[in-house]
Amino acid sequence: MLSADDFLVLSPIILLAASSVVVMLLISLKLSHRMIQVCSLILFAVSFASLFFIQNLLPYYVEPLLVIDRFSVFIMGLIIFSGMVVSVFSYIYFEEKEESPKEYYVLLFLCTLGACILAISENFISLFLGLEILTVGLYALIAYLRGRHHNIEAGTKYLILAAFSSSFLLFGMALMYLQTGGMEFSSIASSLRKELELPPLFLTGFGMLLVGLGFKLAVVPFHMWTADVYQGAPTPVTAFIASASKAAVLAVLFRFLLQIDGFRFKLILLIIICIAVASMLIGNILSLQQRNVKRILAYSSIAHLGYLMVAFLPGNEMSIRAVSFYLTAYVITTLTAFGIMIVLSAKDDDAEDIESYRGLFWQRPELACILTASLLSLAGIPLTAGFVGKFYILASGVAAGFWVIALILVLSSVIGLYYYLRIITTMFSGTKPSVTTEARQHPFYYMLSLMVLSGLTILIVWFGVSPAGLMHFVNDFGLT
Amino acid sequence: MILIYLIGILTFGSALTLLSGQLNKGLPKWFALLTLLSGFVVLLVFWISNYKEVSLQSTNTWITEYYHNWIPAFGISFHLAMDGLSLLMLLLTFFMGILAVLCSWTEIIERVSFYYFNLLWILAGITGVFIAMDLFLFYFFWEVMLIPMYFLIGIWGSANREYAAYKFFIFTQASGLLMFLSILALYFIHGQNTGIYTFDYFDLLGTQVSPTVAFWLMLGFLIAFAVKLPVVPFHSWLPDAHTEAPTAGSLILAGLLLKTGAYGILRFVLPLFPRASIEIAPWAILLGVIGIIYGAILAYSQTDLKRLIAYTSVSHMGFVMLGIFSFNEFAFQGVVMQLITHAISTGALFLLAGMLKERLHTRDINQMGGLWTSMPKMGVIAMVFVMASLGLPGLGNFVAEFLILLGGFKVHVVLTSIAALGLVFSAMYALRIMQKVFLGPNVNLETAFSAKTDLPDFSLRELLVMGSLSICILWLGLNPQPIIDTVKPMINGLQEIYASPIITQNVK
Numbered sequence: 001m002l003s004a005d006d007f008l009v010l011s012p013i014i015l016l017a018a019s020s021v022v023v024m025l026l027i028s029l030k031l032s033h034r035m036i037q038v039c040s041l042i043l044f045a046v047s048f049a050s051l052f053f054i055q056n057l058l059p060y061y062v063e064p065l066l067v068i069d070r071f072s073v074f075i076m077g078l079i080i081f082s083g084m085v086v087s088v089f090s091y092i093y094f095e096e097k098e099e100s101p102k103e104y105y106v107l108l109f110l111c112t113l114g115a116c117i118l119a120i121s122e123n124f125i126s127l128f129l130g131l132e133i134l135t136v137g138l139y140a141l142i143a144y145l146r147g148r149h150h151n152i153e154a155g156t157k158y159l160i161l162a163a164f165s166s167s168f169l170l171f172g173m174a175l176m177y178l179q180t181g182g183m184e185f186s187s188i189a190s191s192l193r194k195e196l197e198l199p200p201l202f203l204t205g206f207g208m209l210l211v212g213l214g215f216k217l218a219v220v221p222f223h224m225w226t227a228d229v230y231q232g233a234p235t236p237v238t239a240f241i242a243s244a245s246k247a248a249v250l251a252v253l254f255r256f257l258l259q260i261d262g263f264r265f266k267l268i269l270l271i272i273i274c275i276a277v278a279s280m281l282i283g284n285i286l287s288l289q290q291r292n293v294k295r296i297l298a299y300s301s302i303a304h305l306g307y308l309m310v311a312f313l314p315g316n317e318m319s320i321r322a323v324s325f326y327l328t329a330y331v332i333t334t335l336t337a338f339g340i341m342i343v344l345s346a347k348d349d350d351a352e353d354i355e356s357y358r359g360l361f362w363q364r365p366e367l368a369c370i371l372t373a374s375l376l377s378l379a380g381i382p383l384t385a386g387f388v389g390k391f392y393i394l395a396s397g398v399a400a401g402f403w404v405i406a407l408i409l410v411l412s413s414v415i416g417l418y419y420y421l422r423i424i425t426t427m428f429s430g431t432k433p434s435v436t437t438e439a440r441q442h443p444f445y446y447m448l449s450l451m452v453l454s455g456l457t458i459l460i461v462w463f464g465v466s467p468a469g470l471m472h473f474v475n476d477f478g479l480t
Numbered sequence: 481m482i483l484i485y486l487i488g489i490l491t492f493g494s495a496l497t498l499l500s501g502q503l504n505k506g507l508p509k510w511f512a513l514l515t516l517l518s519g520f521v522v523l524l525v526f527w528i529s530n531y532k533e534v535s536l537q538s539t540n541t542w543i544t545e546y547y548h549n550w551i552p553a554f555g556i557s558f559h560l561a562m563d564g565l566s567l568l569m570l571l572l573t574f575f576m577g578i579l580a581v582l583c584s585w586t587e588i589i590e591r592v593s594f595y596y597f598n599l600l601w602i603l604a605g606i607t608g609v610f611i612a613m614d615l616f617l618f619y620f621f622w623e624v625m626l627i628p629m630y631f632l633i634g635i636w637g638s639a640n641r642e643y644a645a646y647k648f649f650i651f652t653q654a655s656g657l658l659m660f661l662s663i664l665a666l667y668f669i670h671g672q673n674t675g676i677y678t679f680d681y682f683d684l685l686g687t688q689v690s691p692t693v694a695f696w697l698m699l700g701f702l703i704a705f706a707v708k709l710p711v712v713p714f715h716s717w718l719p720d721a722h723t724e725a726p727t728a729g730s731l732i733l734a735g736l737l738l739k740t741g742a743y744g745i746l747r748f749v750l751p752l753f754p755r756a757s758i759e760i761a762p763w764a765i766l767l768g769v770i771g772i773i774y775g776a777i778l779a780y781s782q783t784d785l786k787r788l789i790a791y792t793s794v795s796h797m798g799f800v801m802l803g804i805f806s807f808n809e810f811a812f813q814g815v816v817m818q819l820i821t822h823a824i825s826t827g828a829l830f831l832l833a834g835m836l837k838e839r840l841h842t843r844d845i846n847q848m849g850g851l852w853t854s855m856p857k858m859g860v861i862a863m864v865f866v867m868a869s870l871g872l873p874g875l876g877n878f879v880a881e882f883l884i885l886l887g888g889f890k891v892h893v894v895l896t897s898i899a900a901l902g903l904v905f906s907a908m909y910a911l912r913i914m915q916k917v918f919l920g921p922n923v924n925l926e927t928a929f930s931a932k933t934d935l936p937d938f939s940l941r942e943l944l945v946m947g948s949l950s951i952c953i954l955w956l957g958l959n960p961q962p963i964i965d966t967v968k969p970m971i972n973g974l975q976e977i978y979a980s981p982i983i984t985q986n987v988k
Contacts, residue, residue, distance in 0.1 A: 362591075381623060381626075381627060382620045382624055383620075383624065387623075391616075391660075394660070394661070395554070395667075398668055406661060406664075407661065410657040410660070410661060411654075414650060417653055418646070421630070421646060421649060425634055425645070425646075428631065428634060429642065467551055468550070468551045468552065471551065471553045472553065
């Protein structure tokens, strides 16, 4: 039976679920797109605010499926925040491209809900449940602009691969269940505690779980779909995939690994190291030759997930902090970069080609500055959040003695520098006759988007210059 | 407080230039000039009023200090401090900054406010580098100066600017990250030894590190500084960056950015890793000497005037390497002199190249010749700095190179003798500049620029800039004592580390 406290503590989730229903009802009332957008923005804000009311009850267990501690509330905050920002950006984008953009918001709520469930799940069942809610929503979102064949291609690709990886995930869970007799992370942990060596059956199961989650995270070698889906999906959806969906999957994988104390086993450590190193190197190398900004960001996100995996390795308090900090920086920065791309998009051109950024600095200095800040943050240059995040990861890695990995991280981020700089150089060089995008036709939303973007940029710089506040906040995290 | 003031006024000034550019295109340069002048005057007054305290028998090498917590969770503080070396470097920074603004006065006509914004940001970064006493903060400033420099080259440079800007950025960033790893390692080693996790320079001094680890850490630092300096195998970004940058960019690169490399070795590598430094010394000196000869030979074979001057920098910075790793007082004093005089003499040559380019629209020395007749004032000034560059007694560079050779000779006779040969080569390239550009028949010129045979000589502004530089180089050549006195306490400190028997004995 659920108690009153259970309801209270689950209120963000319940609110998100209810929001999707409310939005659906509002659509049936034939409200305008703008009304729907405003309502969903308010609903997002309400669920976000509800996170602050449950602070006193933490940590809280909803046996046997969910755990709500400071870390998971933080991740939920990131996810709902991303959903909210994406919904702001979506208005202009979809108003221009689609005759019936309203159902989009229902799906966005569902995806956010799925991601949040992932973030708080402590059991294979809730993990799978959250993952499927998230993924099924994404199938539809990716293929939302059904008139354009890129979207359909991307949607199909994602559908097939995600379904495929889900089956791997299920089989992996079954094998681990067979070995340990538990679905809860804690009972798996207690049954593993007795083992000195990793049981082969468990290892097989774990490998399959990693395949399943690895696809969602798009780490090497499960990264093949990333660039195509990023490119094909509507840009706001890409932003959502890159931020919220990755944060959620990463959080649950991290929780699982820490809970079962997986880094005790050399083999698991080795697997994670290999994935991290391969992601950092291959992600950065593959984006060198891209001319499409969405694809560049796709490959760069592979590399960033690699960096985050490095933060996993020490498996102690320090890695929780490093992961939380870096994830925050990464989510904010990614949202900013995609936000600029959305604002610059025209009716039938998504501002994907690097050439469409030529001379941007001289025509729209404010947008160019914001994009520059976010790219520099992705590259990890001081004065930005990305730098402090990278410092955190390097510090946690070096403290635990992962020298070679730290060195590889450094070298691969130097490779990464090249393509970030290329976008920046393009913005500063040459001039192109100014193009007025449709964004100008919606002055209110254009201003709102600009305000959100400026706010995000201020956050990027703020966390880069004065990270003590966020660090202090993150320092309280501990997995229970 | 002066330290905060210096950084504050630069960042404040940069914001002011950016904003004032919205009102009027003429304003930013005035604001930039005022900012730098006020900083320079404050520093000069500070130097003169504290001269007694700063120099000679001072027991405490640190003149002034500022401390503020920044990220306490990691033991990172906003710790600034200044000793004689920092003071001189700051004076140089602001002096060069003023000249950089003056030489851009008419050269930069596009995107003016953003230009001066970047210029002041670079100077703020460099200022920070010279006074940061927290390793994290140091790295922070070290990176802060890169991005505006990247923009300066990439936006206002000449034809091949984007390539040069990339190369500059990636070289320095890659080497900087290696240094960052070393800093982190030092931080954790110190933390594990003492239980105090801090990035503070004074705490990290004397950290017990096993010799092999110390060697690698030292290498991480050294590579970052060697790329900036530049030492020969890492120099290839320099000719491109210098050549493509606008005049003020070349001036700041040659005058200040290279100096941060030498400063870093003196401030961090030598005191933090004395044993490892002694171990690497023969190799470092060898590379320095190779740089002296190699830079000189390449300088001789260039036809692009700016590229030629860029290679002379490689050659001159070889002397710095030789001096630093000779570990004695003469050599250290020579190094500091060399940093200042090289900034002035090479800076002046870059300014001349810029002025010639403004008039002739070319940097190719084969298209120049006989310019003395049309521009006698420029010819005379050029003669002064060419002579300074080849080390003529009476001018500053002679004092510097003489001291370095004197110090080096005590330690490595053969290598120092080869380095001395570099002076002969420098005479060759230096005289070639004079001959090709200012002497010889004016024929080329008349055919190429027949429409405009009458080239304008120095304007008042240019005369002011070049005149002040000439006075400086002459003053440094005739009366180097104030410089020597000011850095003496700092050099004595270094000297003590390397004279102590414990350190020298343990190295086989």
